[in-house]
Amino acid sequence: MTPFALLYALHVLAATVWVGGMFFAWMVLRPAAVAMLQAPERLRLWTDVLRRFFVWVWVAVLVLPISGIGMWHMRFGALESAPRYVHIMAGLYLVMLALFLRIQLLQLPSLKRAVEAEQWPAGGAVLGQIRRLVGINLILGLLVVALASARPLF
Template identity: 45%
Template structure:
């Protein structure tokens, strides 16, 4: 019981950091950078902000997965859990793959373009990251709805 509560706490704190962090990046940090900074300042700033955020997301993703699987095991395995947990697991894995894609494709290209001071290339990569983060943010909100509201059905 205590173990399950601790696992759920870790699960929810990691989900909160990941989904909340994407929301802050998407609705506050990037629009503020666009409104106040020119490309030679904005693009290195966003690359630096994302590099710090992605360290936290990597830890959060690992925590969500390990704690989620721990909760499934504590409940007696996948055959025993509600369908909403199967949905959470499936969409959660899609979110994790999308994060890995962002981290190792457009984000890696953004870092290289910023290092080379190629601002138009960096701006395209940041635009790609913005769209993919928006998709993951919507999926994240959907999974929370599925996990919490889905339990009632």
């Protein structure tokens, strides 16, 4: 396996874990949790799910720029010689990172506090905010995957 192939494989796996995890949470787990669980159980479930998933998101957040910049230098030599779509992907990564950090550092602690205090309406409100940001991140992640797959000529 060439060094580029290794970086590419790590990059694709990291993106798959992050974007695929968000897709599963949004499209599969959330509807099932709403249908099957009352608010207290649902909020406890999401607190634990997010804690476990975010460990893997942190891995992706670290692997993506390392592998991406490595591939960027191997393939294009210099940052400015890369096609525009590569720059767009890097910019979208930064937006996704900012949204993830907002959830991880600001909203998840609020959700945990609400669940521990059994303040279910407050927890539900925070979970709704997290859900919206995850939805935005999912759309951005799918856009990045589509962009990487299409490799447009701009």
